[in-house]
Amino acid sequence: MAGECEANRRQMGGFAALRMDGTVESWGRQIGGNCLPMQLSQLKKVKSLCASDYAFAALKEDGTVVTWGNAASGGDSSWVKEQLQEVVDISSTSRAFAALTRDGHVVTWGDRDFGGDSRAVQTQLEQVTALCGSGSAFAALRKDRSVVTWGDPKAGGDSSLVEMQLQDVxxxxxxxxxxxxxxxSGGCVIWGDPLCGGRSWRVTWALKDVQQVASTAFAFAAILQNGQVVTWGEKHCGGDSSSVQHLLKEVQQVRGSRQAFAAIVAGGKVVTWGHPNAGGSCDYNVAQQLQNVHSVDALNVY
Structure with missing residues (x-):
C-alpha cells in the first residue's frame, strides 16, 4: 500500500484506497466497504475520495463522480448524475454529500435530514467557492464572502441568528x-449547538486576530496571531484548556482527535488537553520524548 492515500469514515465499516495510478480499491465488512463490479470499473482516473458514514464518493479527473455504499447515505447519486459534471470538490456530512462544480453551483444527495436536500436554498447556492460539512449540515462560502447553510438546524444548518455577521468570511x-x-478581520462567527461550540460567549472577547482553527467532535480551538490559544465547546472534548493555558504560548499548530487537542508550542514541545483516553494527556515518559516535533496529526475514530 506504499504511496497510496486512504480514506476512512466514522463507523470503521470500510476503507477506500486511492492508488497513485488513479484507481481505487475498497474493502471492509460493513456497508461502503465493497464496490459493485460496475462501479469498480468506473473507478479509474480518480482524483480524490470523500466519505460519509456509510458511503463513498470518488471525484474523477474529468469532473464526474462515482458513488457506492448505502444508498440512503449518499451511495446512490443516480438521481443527480446529470448535474455531477465539472465537479471540483466534494464535502460530506455523516449521511449526505455536496459537490461543488466549476461554475460555483452545488449539487447535493443523500439523507435530506443530513443536508442531502438543498432545494430550500438552491437559488442562493451560486458563485460558491468552498463547502464545509458538520455531522448533519452544510455551509457554503460564496464569492461575495457570505455564507449559506442547510441541513439539520441543530447542527448548524440554520445560521439565521448570525446571518448579518456572516460577511467578509x-x-x-x-x-x-x-x-x-x-x-x-480576524474575528469569528459561531453557530450551531450551543453546548458543542455553537456559542462562544465565554471567549468571544478573546477571538481576535484568529490565524487557525481546529476542532474535536464537540469543541473548537483557535490560534491567535500572538501565539495563544482560545478554546470553547464541550469541556471534556477539549473545550476547556484552562489546566494547560499557561503552557499554550507561541503555539504553532493545533490538531484535534475526537475528544482531545494537541498543540505544538515553541521549541517543538507538545501540549495536550481534553479526554485522557483520546490523547488529552500523556504520561511522563511520552511527554519527555515529545521534543523537536514539527507536526502532529490525529485519529478521528467515532
Whole structure:
C-alpha cells in the first residue's frame, strides 16, 4: 500500500484506497466497504475520495463522480448524475454529500435530514467557492464572502441568528454540531449547538486576530496571531484548556482527535488537553520524548 492515500469514515465499516495510478480499491465488512463490479470499473482516473458514514464518493479527473455504499447515505447519486459534471470538490456530512462544480453551483444527495436536500436554498447556492460539512449540515462560502447553510438546524444548518455577521468570511470550519467562520478581520462567527461550540460567549472577547482553527467532535480551538490559544465547546472534548493555558504560548499548530487537542508550542514541545483516553494527556515518559516535533496529526475514530 506504499504511496497510496486512504480514506476512512466514522463507523470503521470500510476503507477506500486511492492508488497513485488513479484507481481505487475498497474493502471492509460493513456497508461502503465493497464496490459493485460496475462501479469498480468506473473507478479509474480518480482524483480524490470523500466519505460519509456509510458511503463513498470518488471525484474523477474529468469532473464526474462515482458513488457506492448505502444508498440512503449518499451511495446512490443516480438521481443527480446529470448535474455531477465539472465537479471540483466534494464535502460530506455523516449521511449526505455536496459537490461543488466549476461554475460555483452545488449539487447535493443523500439523507435530506443530513443536508442531502438543498432545494430550500438552491437559488442562493451560486458563485460558491468552498463547502464545509458538520455531522448533519452544510455551509457554503460564496464569492461575495457570505455564507449559506442547510441541513439539520441543530447542527448548524440554520445560521439565521448570525446571518448579518456572516460577511467578509475568510474560512469555514466545523465539528459534529457547529460551525466557525473566520472573518478577514480576524474575528469569528459561531453557530450551531450551543453546548458543542455553537456559542462562544465565554471567549468571544478573546477571538481576535484568529490565524487557525481546529476542532474535536464537540469543541473548537483557535490560534491567535500572538501565539495563544482560545478554546470553547464541550469541556471534556477539549473545550476547556484552562489546566494547560499557561503552557499554550507561541503555539504553532493545533490538531484535534475526537475528544482531545494537541498543540505544538515553541521549541517543538507538545501540549495536550481534553479526554485522557483520546490523547488529552500523556504520561511522563511520552511527554519527555515529545521534543523537536514539527507536526502532529490525529485519529478521528467515532
Amino acid at each position: 475568510y474560512q469555514l470550519h466545523s465539528n459534529e454540531k457547529a460551525f466557525c467562520a473566520v472573518l478577514h
